[in-house]
Amino acid sequence: MRRHRRHGAQKISWGAGVIVEAFLRWTDKARSGDRAKAAKALAQAYLEATLPKEKQASAYMAMTYLLDDPSPKVRQALAEALASAHDAPRAILMALAEDQPEIACPVILNSPVLxxxxxxxxxxxxxxxxxxxxxxxxxxxxxxxxxxxxxxxxxxxxxxxxxxxxxxxxxxxxxxxxxxxxxxxxxxxLLDRDDLPADVRHALVLHVGKALASAAMVCHVITAARAERIVRDASDAAIALIAGEVSGPDIPFLVEHLRKKGELTPAFLIHVLCSGKLDFFAEAISNLSGLEERRVRSILATGRHHAMKALYQSTGLFGTVLEVFLEATLLWRDAAEMPYGGAVHEVSARLIQKFSKVDADANLHELLSMIEKLHIGDQRQRARSFAHDLVAEAA
Incomplete structure (x- = not known):
């Protein structure tokens, strides 16, 4: 019997002259290894169109028959032979895609037919x-x-x-x-992706902050109030950073997202303005005031004092908080003319100098605290850059 099987395997050749129907009888006697070789040859002949037209349907039936072969090696050989072909029979590939993982793998990963x-x-x-x-x-x-x-x-x-x-x-x-x-x-x-929408990045940052504040180790080291304050400051800084990275049509979308979340607070807006994220700031003011963004840009860039005051009042800013925004806007106009960098440092320093001695209510105190943190952060970054340049020159 073994000798007969070897002989039969040697005769299986899927050229144009083979009688495909004989394959179905032969598989009952052939070994799994021989059946796998024959399955591969049958699939290749089908794809290369070397079978006569009248035998094409028979070849398809033979491959369909192999889908029920008890040996995974046979089905895997069929899958590997058909997986990358553009003209492979879709029904057979769908069946192979739902077979065992090692059989389905080449089909699911590579088949252009699916x-x-x-x-x-x-x-x-x-x-x-x-x-x-x-x-x-x-x-x-x-x-x-x-x-x-x-x-x-x-x-x-x-x-x-x-x-x-x-x-x-x-x-x-x-x-x-x-x-x-x-x-x-x-x-x-998600956070590592460059194409992550800004509103999703913002939501994830808030989730990370909440998870950090509630972590057991943090709760044992600092009070809940201090943890919440630290997380809030970090979240504000992260949001401002995100605001500076978005561009084009993403800016209005993020602004609207932050407005719905109640994040367009005076403290956040002054952080954005003092950081020089002027495109985002203009869109935020446009959203809050209801004026067209083009008109807002014009007022911020060249508008007179009464126009700027009316604009900011339409967003709900009044009193000394309003005065801070007016002064910051004028300072950024001057900063735009500076022939050197350091505008963030200059604007924040002059705001602190002008308003630090003013009797501050809670709202003004929050603004000045945000400006001071921004100022200190900018100083530290400048110091790091200076030290890095010195090391680079020494090397």
């Missing part, structure tokens, strides 16, 4: 391994990314985020953030 809708279906009814493989698929389409973000586990979504070729939309990133903001590994993967 449609986006096929992948979405596989995400919905497949196993965790299936979803993980789809998450790693190169150039994964946006619809499949959205489906995986909706129902995938932390591990599966992490694989998706690590797939830099995946077409992940801002909406999908927001959904991932909504579902997994408590997971530190997911948060880090």
């Amino acid at each position: 449609r986006e809708s096929d992948l979405v279906d596989l995400i919905g009814r497949g196993s965790s391994v299936t979803r993980a493989l789809i998450g790693a698929r190169p150039e994964l389409a946006s619809g499949a990314c959205a489906a995986l973000a909706e129902i995938g586990s932390e591990c599966e979504v992490a694989i998706l985020l690590e797939n830099h070729c995946a077409q992940i939309t801002p909406f999908t990133l927001r959904r991932v953030s909504d579902r997994f903001w408590e997971d530190s590994s997911i948060r880090n993967l």
Whole structure:
């Protein structure tokens, strides 16, 4: 019997003259290794169109028959032979994509035949391994990314985020953030992305701050009130940094997000203004005042005192707080003419000098505290840069 099988395996050659139907009888006697070789040859012949037209349907039936072969090696040989082909039979590939992981892997990762809708279906009814493989698929389409973000586990979504070729939309990133903001590994993967929407980055920063404030080690070292204050200061600084990095159409979106969250406070706005993030500041004032952004820019850049005062009053700023914003705006006009850097240092220092002796209510005190922190932070950064330059020159 063994001798007969070897002889049969040697005769299997999927050229144009072979009788494909004989394959079905031969598989009952052939070894799994021989069947795997024959499956590969059959698939290659089918793809190369070397079979006569009348035998094409028979070859398809033979490959369909192999889907039920008890040996994984046979099905894997078929999957590897068909996986990368553009004209491979879709129905057979779909069946292989739901087979054992080692069989499904080359099909899910490489097959150009699988449609986006096929992948979405596989995400919905497949196993965790299936979803993980789809998450790693190169150039994964946006619809499949959205489906995986909706129902995938932390591990599966992490694989998706690590797939830099995946077409992940801002909406999908927001959904991932909504579902997994408590997971530190997911948060880090999101925050490392350059295409993360600014509003999502802001939300994650706040989540990180809350998690830090409630950490057991922090609670044992400092009081809850101090922890909350530290986290709040750090969050304000982070938000201001995010505000300076956004551009174009992302600016109005982030401004509106912060307004809804109640984050466009006078302290935050003075931080943004004194930091020189003027595009964001103008959009924020436009949002709060209801004036067109172009008109706001014009008033901030060249408007007279009464126009600036009316603008800021329309946002709800009055009294000494209003005076701080008026002075800061004028200082930035002068800073724009400076032939050297250091505008942030100059503006913040002069504001502190002018208003530090004014009787401050709670609102003004909060503004001056923010300006002073910004001033100190800028001094420290300048000192670090100076030290770095000295070391570089010495080297």
